Structure formats: C-alpha cells, structure tokens
Amino acid sequence: MNFVWTVAWRLLREGRFQSALILGGVCIGVAVVVYITAIVNGLQATIVERTLSSQAHVVLRPADRLNQPVMPAAKGAIALADVRKRTQRENTIANWARLLQLVKATPTVTGAAAMASGPGVAQQGGVRKSVTLMGVNLADYRQVVRLDNKLVSGQLQLGSGQVLIGKELAADLGLTPGSRLRLQSASGAQDSVQVSAVLDFGIKDLNRRWVLLPLRSAQNLLGYRLDITEIYVRTSRLYEAETLAANLSAATGLTADSWQSSNGQLVTALKSQRASSLMIRVFVTFAVALSIASVLVVSVVQRQREIGILRAMGTPAARILGVFLLQGGIVGLLGSLLGSLLGAGMAVGFSRIAHTEDGSPLFPVALDSELFVSTALIAFAVGVLAALLPALRAARLDPVEAIRG
Amino acid sequence: MADVLLLQAVRKSYGGGASPRVEVLHGIDMALEEGSFAALIGPSGSGKSTLLNIIGLLEPPTAGELHLAGKLASGLDDAARTTLRNRYLGFIFQFHHLLPAFSAEENVLMPMLAGVGRISRADRERARMLLQRVGLAEHAHKRPLQLSGGQQQRVAIVRALMNRPRLVLADEPTGNLDTQTAAEVFALLHELNREEGTTFLIVTHDPRLAATCPRQLKLLDGRLL
Numbered sequence: 001m002n003f004v005w006t007v008a009w010r011l012l013r014e015g016r017f018q019s020a021l022i023l024g025g026v027c028i029g030v031a032v033v034v035y036i037t038a039i040v041n042g043l044q045a046t047i048v049e050r051t052l053s054s055q056a057h058v059v060l061r062p063a064d065r066l067n068q069p070v071m072p073a074a075k076g077a078i079a080l081a082d083v084r085k086r087t088q089r090e091n092t093i094a095n096w097a098r099l100l101q102l103v104k105a106t107p108t109v110t111g112a113a114a115m116a117s118g119p120g121v122a123q124q125g126g127v128r129k130s131v132t133l134m135g136v137n138l139a140d141y142r143q144v145v146r147l148d149n150k151l152v153s154g155q156l157q158l159g160s161g162q163v164l165i166g167k168e169l170a171a172d173l174g175l176t177p178g179s180r181l182r183l184q185s186a187s188g189a190q191d192s193v194q195v196s197a198v199l200d201f202g203i204k205d206l207n208r209r210w211v212l213l214p215l216r217s218a219q220n221l222l223g224y225r226l227d228i229t230e231i232y233v234r235t236s237r238l239y240e241a242e243t244l245a246a247n248l249s250a251a252t253g254l255t256a257d258s259w260q261s262s263n264g265q266l267v268t269a270l271k272s273q274r275a276s277s278l279m280i281r282v283f284v285t286f287a288v289a290l291s292i293a294s295v296l297v298v299s300v301v302q303r304q305r306e307i308g309i310l311r312a313m314g315t316p317a318a319r320i321l322g323v324f325l326l327q328g329g330i331v332g333l334l335g336s337l338l339g340s341l342l343g344a345g346m347a348v349g350f351s352r353i354a355h356t357e358d359g360s361p362l363f364p365v366a367l368d369s370e371l372f373v374s375t376a377l378i379a380f381a382v383g384v385l386a387a388l389l390p391a392l393r394a395a396r397l398d399p400v401e402a403i404r405g
Numbered sequence: 406m407a408d409v410l411l412l413q414a415v416r417k418s419y420g421g422g423a424s425p426r427v428e429v430l431h432g433i434d435m436a437l438e439e440g441s442f443a444a445l446i447g448p449s450g451s452g453k454s455t456l457l458n459i460i461g462l463l464e465p466p467t468a469g470e471l472h473l474a475g476k477l478a479s480g481l482d483d484a485a486r487t488t489l490r491n492r493y494l495g496f497i498f499q500f501h502h503l504l505p506a507f508s509a510e511e512n513v514l515m516p517m518l519a520g521v522g523r524i525s526r527a528d529r530e531r532a533r534m535l536l537q538r539v540g541l542a543e544h545a546h547k548r549p550l551q552l553s554g555g556q557q558q559r560v561a562i563v564r565a566l567m568n569r570p571r572l573v574l575a576d577e578p579t580g581n582l583d584t585q586t587a588a589e590v591f592a593l594l595h596e597l598n599r600e601e602g603t604t605f606l607i608v609t610h611d612p613r614l615a616a617t618c619p620r621q622l623k624l625l626d627g628r629l630l
C-alpha cells in the first residue's frame with residue numbers, strides 16, 4: 001500500500017462521475033488522434049507505394065554537356081556571347097560497369113540496374129504505336145522494380161529476342177504471350193521480337209508505352225553501341241532518397257534525381273497533408289489537456305478539507321502533489337487505452353466502408369503498435385502536465401484554512 | 406516528569422498591510438507535562454483554536470518560542486513542521502474529518518501511510534488493536550458514512566493515536582455529539598490517556614466535561630488566566 005498510488009486511485013474511484021467525464025474526454029480525443037493518424041499514414045503509404053511501384057527511387061543520368069568557351073575572356077574583359085544549350089543527343093554513359101558496381105556497393109542501396117532507353121515504334125499487322133524501348137538486364141531490373149505482382153499473363157523472362165509489354169499495348173496490337181511484333185527505333189533499325197509476358201504497370205500511359213527488352217537488343221536498336229542512358233537505383237531508406245541521390249551524384253559524376261524531385265507535386269501534397277493532420281492532433285491534445293486540468297481543479301476544490309486533514313496529520317506537500325499528478329497520469333493512460341481501441345475501431349470501420357469499384361479497400365489503414373505505444377506515452381505525459389496546476393494548488397493548500405472551512 | 410510542550414511568550418496577530426492588524430494571542434507562557442490531560446476553555450473568540458493550531462505546528466506564531474518534546478519547533482519551514490506533526494502530534498477535530506473514500510481501518514492507518522509512504526504488518530495490527538479497543542473491531546472495513554457520529558469520532562480518536570504521538574490536540578472533539586455520547590467519548594479519552602500515556606490538550610465548551618480534567622487552562626482575550 002503506497003500512499004500516492006492508493007490515495008490517487010481511491011480519489012479517482014470515489015469521484016466516479018468526474019472520473020467518467022474526464023476519461024470520456026481523453027478517450028474521444030485519443031480516438032480522433034489515432035483515427036486521423038491511421039487514415040493519413042495509411043493513405044500516404046499507399047499513395048507513395050503506388051507511385052513508386054514502377055519507379056526507381058533514384059535515377060542516375062549523364063551529366064548535361066556544357067558549352068566550354070574556346071578562349072576564356074581576358075581578365076577584366078567582358079565576353080559577349082550568344083550561348084545556346086547544346087543538344088544532348090547521344091549523351092550516354094560509357095564504361096558504366098564500374099559505376100554500376102560502385103552504386104551497388106553503396107550502403108542502403110538494395111538494387112541497381114543499367115538501362116538503355118529511347119523512343120521507338122511497335123508495329124503489328126499494320127498498326128503502329130510509338131513506344132519507349134527500355135533495355136535492361138531483367139535480374140538487375142527486378143531488384144529495382146517489382147514485376148511479379150504486375151504479371152498479367154505469360155512468364156517473366158527476357159531471353160534474346162523476347163520482350164515484356166504493357167497490357168494496353170498488348171490490347172492495341174492484339175498481342176498475347178508468344179505473339180511476335182516488329183520494333184523500330186528512331187534511327188530506322190528494326191528487330192522482330194516475341195512477347196514473353198504482358199504486364200500491368202498500374203498506370204495506363206505506362207501500359208501503353210513501355211516495352212522491356214534485353215539490354216543488348218536495345219543498345220543495338222537505339223545505336224548506343226555499349227553505352228547506357230540511366231542507372232536505376234532502389235534504396236531501403238525511402239525517405240532518405242534525396243541524400244542518397246546527392247551522395248551517388250558526387251561519387252559517380254552523374255546527375256541523380258530522387259523520387260521526391262521527380263514527384264515534386266506529390267511530395268508537397270503529402271507534406272501539407274501531414275502538416276494539417278499534425279495541427280489537428282496538436283489542437284486535440286490541447287483540448288484534452290484542458291479538460292483534464294479543469295476537472296482536476298474542481299476536484300481539488302471539492303476535496304480541500306480532505307487535503308487539509310492529510311496535510312495536518314503530516315503528509316508532505318510533495319506527496320499531495322504526487323497524488324494529483326498521478327491522477328492526471330492514470331486518466332491519460334486509461335483514456336488513451338480506451339481511445340486507442342475506439343480510434344482503431346473507427347479506422348477499421350472506415351476501411352470496411354470505403355471501397356474501390358472492385359470491392360477492395362480504398363487503402364489499408366496503418367495501425368501499428370508504435371502508434372499505440374507513442375499515443376499512450378504522450379497521453380500519460382499530457383495527463384501529468386495537465387494535472388500540474390491543480391496539483392500545485394492542492395500541495396500549497398493551507399491546512400488551517402482547509403480545516404476551518 | 407519532563408514537559409512535552411513548552412510555550413514562551415507566544416504571540417499571534419493577523420492582518421497587517423492593508424487590513425488592520427489584530428493581535429489574537431498576547432504572550433502565552435505555558436507547559437504541558439508528559440502524560441497529562443488538560444482542558445483548554447474560554448469564551449468564543451478568545452483564541453483557543455488559534456493557540457491549538459500554533460501548538461499543532463499548523464501555523465507559525467508571530468513571536469515567541471515553542472518547544473515540542475524538548476526540541477525547538479518554532480521558526481521551522483513547512484517540510485520540517487510536517488515531519489514533526491507526523492511524528493509527535495495527533496489531531497482530533499470537531500467534525501471528525503475522516504476520509505470518505507477509505508474504510509475505518511484505512512483511516513486509522515492514514516497517519517502512518519502519510520508519513521512513511523507505506524505501511525507494515527505491525528502497523529495493520531496496531532490499527533486493528535486500536536479499533537478493537539474502542540469497540541469497532543467489526544466495523545473496521547466500513548466506510549465512514551456507514552458509521553454513526555459517535556463511531557466516526559471514535560475512529561478519528563484512534564487515528565490520532567496511530568503514530569504513538571507525544572501530544573494529542575483536540576478542538577471541541579465532542580462539539581457535535583449529544584450529551585450522552587459526548588460523555589462516553591470523553592471517558593474514552595481519559596482511558597486512552599492512562600493506557601497509552603499520551604498527553605492530551607482538549608478544547609471544550611462544556612464545563613462539566615472540563616471539570617473531569619485534572620488541569621484546566623482558561624483563555625480570555627488572548628491571555629491565559
């Protein structure tokens with residue numbers, strides 16, 4: 001039987017109505033926070049995952065070729081020049097094997113693939129469609145972009161003379177695994193290939209344009225000799241891709257674009273969504289803290305006599321302080337447990353109601369244990385802090401006045 | 406025998422600053438012998454409660470010295486006074502002031518729990534023994550509101566004795582009890598004084614009850630007669 005614990009708990013139990021009010025307040029507040037967090041996190045994770053499902057996290061490209069002045073201007077002189085940007089034709093990455101090794105060996109990089117891409121035309125039975133020819137080493141590419149969940153039909157293999165195409169292109173040209181088609185590059189080179197699989201990249205435009213073919217074939221068709229145009233990179237630290245891009249750029253001398261810089265609008269939208277959900281959570285937390293404080297202030301006033309008698313019989317002021325701080329903490333903790341259950345229930349209920357046309361949930365809500373643990377800790381701390389004012393008031397109570405009253 | 410309490414020229418005044426200064430106690434000198442049983446009497450407003458609160462270390466005197474159990478107890482800070490209260494003093498009030506959220510036994514244990522922070526088996530045994538002594542053994546687990554006024558006051562009395570105090574201060578302990586019950590409670594206080602050897606200082610308005618006390622201190626307009 002410990003004084004602070006026993007008295008705090010008894011006072012809470014005794015003031016049932018007040019305790020119920022305060023618990024209800026904390027519970028609703030926590031439920032709102034848990035619900036919003038679960039929805040926003042789930043939504044954001046889904047959006048990012050969908051966006052990145054066919055993208056590399058970092059793409060390395062050749063550095064822009066810059067115009068170098070033939071004759072530098074003399075000191076103090078001003079050079080007047082009409083400088084035009086050079087065309088970047090045939091700006092490719094040579095001797096890339098060493099760079100690819102370097103990239104693969106970089107920490108947090110989980111996959112890297114060489115890519116030789118360029119415009120082309122796919123034709124079959126008189127129908128011509130403009131496409132993007134993407135030459136890859138399939139094993140490397142699959143380290144960067146997951147393909148097994150995109151397979152519609154056929155087999156994921158890319159032997160010489162084989163291609164993987166999107167389902168829209170397959171429909172447009174009437175192709176199925178095993179069918180043949182003719183590929184042509186802008187320079188006029190042609191090749192006849194066979195479809196090994198039809199894929200769904202998740203975005204219509206990509207399904208219409210993307211043609212994956214062996215690296216060698218693409219290099220031949222596009223006339224790149226042994227060069228490539230990009231290195232695709234995947235990282236285990238998705239949200240540190242910008243730093244990784246900067247590091248890779250410095251290490252290889254190539255330009256590096258992170259997924260964030262290639263999806264600027266999306267990143268801004270996600271950020272502002274996160275900021276507004278944070279605002280809501282902060283204000284709800286304040287409201288919860290105020291409700292705890294106001295109920296406890298009333299409780300201190302009501303119990304003045306009891307506090308006075310406890311002080312008179314020799315209870316140190318610090319123990320009285322502890323009693324009321326602990327009441328705040330208990331209420332915060334209990335309320336957060338109930339609120340977490342309620343919030344999680346609401347989030348799950350929401351994901352049951354919100355469906356896409358095909359009946360699958362719009363997005364999975366993100367209910368991880370970390371959310372509950374951090375919510376409980378924050379609620380406990382907020383409860384204790386909110387109780388500080390009432391507790392100080394209780395501890396400073398003059399026993400003589402309290403007893404006489 | 407040694408004095409458990411010694412007051413020298415104790416004064417108390419209220420107000421000052423904006424409000425007029427009122428002196429309630431004008432130089433009190435008194436001593437209480439260990440194990441004695443004294444009544445403090447006087448008309449309303451004479452300063453009895455004020456004097457008791459000063460002796461009880463609940464408020465500091467404006468001037469003068471106070472010795473409790475041989476130690477100087479005036480001029481101490483709140484923490485030190487709190488410790489002394491818990492160790493050497495017991496309080497009985499007119500309105501019993503039991504804690505409604507706790508059972509009779511827990512109320513009796515409270516001074517120990519409040520001072521030490523937790524309680525031992527021996528403490529529980531003492532609380533039970535005390536309750537049995539005042540005939541409340543079978544009511545030990547009842548809440549105060551389930552007890553009669555006299556029973557509640559008996560719980561408050563043994564609560565004051567829980568920590569084996571040197572001095573028990575009672576401010577009109579029988580003030581809101583009927584004559585019959587008041588006499589019984591007073592008799593009980595006499596018995597406990599003999600059995601536990603605790604010193605009692607009791608404020609009362611009832612001359613017949615005061616007459617049962619070996620010593621009577623009369624307070625008039627802030628002076629002891």
Ligand SMILES: Nc1ncnc2c1ncn2[C@@H]1O[C@H](COP(=O)(O)OP(=O)(O)OP(=O)(O)O)[C@@H](O)[C@H]1O
Pocket residue numbers: 419420427429447448449450451452453454455456
């Ligand atoms: N905090 C205070 N501020 C100002 N005056 C006070 C204060 N406390 C007590 N007094 C005054 O001191 C005087 C003595 O009060 P006290 O309560 O000690 O009287 P008492 O003898 O106990 O009276 P009663 O028998 O009615 O209980 C009264 O005139 C009272 O108004």
Ligand SMILES: [Mg+2]
Pocket residue numbers: 453454455576
């Ligand atoms: Mg009085």
